[in-house]
Amino acid sequence: MTLLQVENLRKSYGALAVTDGLSLSVAEGELHAIIGPNGAGKTTLIAQLSGQLAPDSGTVRFGGADITRLDMASRVRAGLARSFQITTLMPAMTALENVALAVQGRSGSSFRFWRPVAREAALNDQAMDCLAQVGLADRAGRPAGAMSHGEKRQLELAVALACRPRLLLLDEPLAGTGPQEAEVLVGLLAALRGEVTMVLIEHDMEAVFALADRVSVLVYGQIIASGTPGAIRQDPAVRAAYLGEEAC
Amino acid sequence: MSAAPKAAIALLVLMALVPPLAAAIGDPFLTVIATRMAVFAIAALSLDLILGYGALVSFGHAAYLGLGAYAVAVCARHGITDLVVQMAAGAGAAAVFAAVSGAISLRTRGIYFIMITLAFGQMAYFFFVSLSAYGGDDGTSLAARSTLLGRDWLENDTAFFYVVLACLALAYGGLHRLVHARFGRVLIGTRESELRMRAIGYRPFRYRLAAYVISGMICAVAGVLLANQTEYVSPAYMAWTRSGELIVMLLLGGIGTLAGAMAGALVTVGLEELLAGWSEHWRLGFGLILLAVVLWSPAGLAGLVRRLLPGDRA
Numbered sequence: 001m002t003l004l005q006v007e008n009l010r011k012s013y014g015a016l017a018v019t020d021g022l023s024l025s026v027a028e029g030e031l032h033a034i035i036g037p038n039g040a041g042k043t044t045l046i047a048q049l050s051g052q053l054a055p056d057s058g059t060v061r062f063g064g065a066d067i068t069r070l071d072m073a074s075r076v077r078a079g080l081a082r083s084f085q086i087t088t089l090m091p092a093m094t095a096l097e098n099v100a101l102a103v104q105g106r107s108g109s110s111f112r113f114w115r116p117v118a119r120e121a122a123l124n125d126q127a128m129d130c131l132a133q134v135g136l137a138d139r140a141g142r143p144a145g146a147m148s149h150g151e152k153r154q155l156e157l158a159v160a161l162a163c164r165p166r167l168l169l170l171d172e173p174l175a176g177t178g179p180q181e182a183e184v185l186v187g188l189l190a191a192l193r194g195e196v197t198m199v200l201i202e203h204d205m206e207a208v209f210a211l212a213d214r215v216s217v218l219v220y221g222q223i224i225a226s227g228t229p230g231a232i233r234q235d236p237a238v239r240a241a242y243l244g245e246e247a248c
Numbered sequence: 249m250s251a252a253p254k255a256a257i258a259l260l261v262l263m264a265l266v267p268p269l270a271a272a273i274g275d276p277f278l279t280v281i282a283t284r285m286a287v288f289a290i291a292a293l294s295l296d297l298i299l300g301y302g303a304l305v306s307f308g309h310a311a312y313l314g315l316g317a318y319a320v321a322v323c324a325r326h327g328i329t330d331l332v333v334q335m336a337a338g339a340g341a342a343a344v345f346a347a348v349s350g351a352i353s354l355r356t357r358g359i360y361f362i363m364i365t366l367a368f369g370q371m372a373y374f375f376f377v378s379l380s381a382y383g384g385d386d387g388t389s390l391a392a393r394s395t396l397l398g399r400d401w402l403e404n405d406t407a408f409f410y411v412v413l414a415c416l417a418l419a420y421g422g423l424h425r426l427v428h429a430r431f432g433r434v435l436i437g438t439r440e441s442e443l444r445m446r447a448i449g450y451r452p453f454r455y456r457l458a459a460y461v462i463s464g465m466i467c468a469v470a471g472v473l474l475a476n477q478t479e480y481v482s483p484a485y486m487a488w489t490r491s492g493e494l495i496v497m498l499l500l501g502g503i504g505t506l507a508g509a510m511a512g513a514l515v516t517v518g519l520e521e522l523l524a525g526w527s528e529h530w531r532l533g534f535g536l537i538l539l540a541v542v543l544w545s546p547a548g549l550a551g552l553v554r555r556l557l558p559g560d561r562a
């Protein structure tokens with residue numbers, strides 16, 4: 001079953017067509033990697049899928065419903081969560097608080113003015129589970145701003161998971177991580193695979209080909225090829241446009 | 249208990265000791281100063297909610313002091329002298345003004361937000377300047393202080409001080425609960441990263457607006473008390489310089505900590521009295537002190553205390 005269906009999406013900045021009639025479909029349960037050179041429009045695509053940015057035209061359908069006009073909050077509620085290429089966390093809050101705030105977002109009203117939120121066991125327990133899942137259980141009390149870069153990348157993922165998404169949009173989760181940190185994160189994504197549908201944007205080809213069920217290649221705002229990792233590796237157009245320098 | 253509530257409670261207790269001290273050394277004016285301190289501490293706390301916890305730099309917050317003060321004058325003119333009713337009226341007017349001005353100004357951020365809140369503050373200011381029935385520019389003096397439970401207890405400076413102090417304690421206690429509750433965490437989240445808040449399903453506007461209204465209502469209560477303290481009501485309470493002074497109190501005390509907001513108000517009012525008695529150029533001295541704080545302890549007095557008490561996260 002198709003979970004995400006993008007049709008003829010367009011977004012331009014002046015004369016620059018960053019998303020240029022892009023179509024894409026992601027099946028329920030798959031890990032769909034999107035690769036492409038710097039500036040291809042990958043982050044801009046994620047921004048339009050998550051509702052951060054409105055496309056000029058085209059449609060985004062999620063679980064059968066047209067969500068093109070929904071704001072970010074509604075899309076999160078519908079089951080779409082994302083991580084950011086550039087770490088976007090609450091630096092003054094602890095790791096646990098960062099994740100608990102995401103849990104709170106889907107657990108009843110936030111117009112509560114009296115009960116200490118730090119003592120809401122339901123929020124903390126779920127947040128701890130997410131932290132444990134990404135391997136940050138022993139960092140729960142540390143302010144996000146004081147964490148190492150790799151830990152912040154793990155926390156990004158924990159926050160997104162705390163939204164209990166049906167579809168997780170991951171914008172270069174390995175960006176800037178060292179080999180050991182990357183290994184932890186790749187292991188984590190492998191464990192999540194099958195449990196939650198994922199769109200993974202990543203430059204690390206080894207990770208992409210190890211994890212992805214399907215790969216789409218984005219160049220100049222268009223998907224030029226889409227298929228299994230094996231097929232993409234062999235695709236002559238892809239090799240010419242992109243893999244040429246990197247994989248051969 | 250962490251250091252912050254302890255510091256706040258210590259401040260409240262110290263203040264409660266002022267009237268007996270004033271009596272002991274035979275200087276009743278001390279109680280009057282302490283009353284002013286407590287009034288401005290309430291106003292500073294209210295501003296800290298939006299500025300310190302929501303990163304909303306309102307440059308029109310004195311308008312709410314004025315709305316509260318004029319609520320006293322208007323109510324008294326119509327024979328309503330009860331303090332609680334006047335507070336409700338002031339807070340109600342503030343809620344309406346905050347809801348309308350907030351709904352507009354909160355669509356902007358940064359410098360634009362500062363300018364729009366300033367513009368709304370000035371609109372309120374000039375509205376009362378043009379209100380000739382209440383003395384226009386000059387304002388109007390009150391015939392008497394408000395009544396409480398039908399009696400004129402507040403005419404006694406000491407009794408009035410304790411009422412103001414009780415209001416301060418309530419404001420502090422209420423805000424302490426609020427910023428540690430779900431609502432407070434969301435508000436802090438919008439301060440830390442609006443984009444991240446949206447990405448986990450929040451719409452920041454509604455929480456900011458709610459905080460803006462709550463903040464205005466609390467500040468109006470301070471305005472009701474300020475009018476009673478001076479027994480005078482004038483547009484000067486809502487001048488933009490007064491809004492600036494409230495921000496200075498937070499800078500001095502430590503933005504984003506309730507105890508710091510209180511301490512900042514106490515120190516500012518105290519220094520004003522002290523330096524003004526010393527020299528008419530006291531503002532120069534005050535400026536130098538502010539400069540020193542900003543340079544050496546950007547987190548204000550609260551930051552200084554935190555540094556002196558290592559290991560305790562306030």
Ligand SMILES: Nc1ncnc2c1ncn2[C@@H]1O[C@H](COP(=O)(O)OP(=O)(O)OP(=O)(O)O)[C@@H](O)[C@H]1O
Pocket residue numbers: 013018036037038039040041042043044045085
């Ligand atoms: N707000 C903007 N205004 C103008 N141009 C923009 C804007 N945002 C992105 N662009 C341009 O759009 C193009 C695509 O940017 P985008 O961030 O989507 O690329 P990307 O594929 O994510 O690249 P990277 O691999 O470096 O992350 C780039 O050329 C970028 O300069």
Ligand SMILES: [Mg+2]
Pocket residue numbers: 042043044085
């Ligand atoms: Mg990018």
